[in-house]
């Protein structure tokens with residue numbers, strides 16, 4: 001894909017959504033870190049439902065460490081893989097307290113040393129909490145980048161490196177959310193909805209998915225249009 005088309009895609013996504021952001025609910029970098037760890041292979045909605053109750057009672061490393069794995073598990077048990085996520089979060093809280101003064105570190109290296117935090121989670125925290133122009137390549141971004149031709153690659157890291165190289169600098173910070181939202185709601189996994197896609201003419205994917213045929217409606221019959229005569233109710237004698 002040439003640079004003009006790439007820039008055109010981001011100009012359009014920006015015009016439609018000038019200030020994209022995460023759908024995870026959070027108020028502090030620590031809440032975001034916990035929410036992102038919980039969101040692996042889970043929907044943002046399920047995470048928000050759990051964290052609304054959790055953060056109301058414990059939203060700091062000390063408070064969650066005090067809950068312990070069992071206590072935390074009670075709040076997050078509706079989320080997939082909750083036991084291992086609870087374990088990682090409690091271990092992460094201990095490290096934040098022991099090594100970072102209870103704060104979330106601002107470097108990728110320090111973030112990636114926390115249990116349950118890989119490159120993708122670290123990138124989300126750096127981008128969303130600290131405003132760094134980095135891209136966390138999740139399943140949506142991986143698919144959209146490859147389908148459109150924005151940045152092709154066999155692994156998330158390959159796609160991330162190409163996006164970092166090819167996305168115009170003014171779009172780098174928000175690229176992450178534009179592509180996630182585009183993949184989540186339009187360029188969907190099993191069947192991209194090309195007929196209603198705002199960047200269809202700039203995207204390399206072929207063949208485009210056509211609009212679904214309008215549903216056939218059964219012709220109305222004469223009988224259905226007329227009202228059956230009402231039977232007079234029998235009067236009391």
Ligand code: SF4
Pocket residue numbers: 147148186187188192193194195197198199200201203204205208209
């Ligand atoms: S045209 Fe289709 S494949 Fe291309 S980005 Fe839009 S929905 Fe995805």
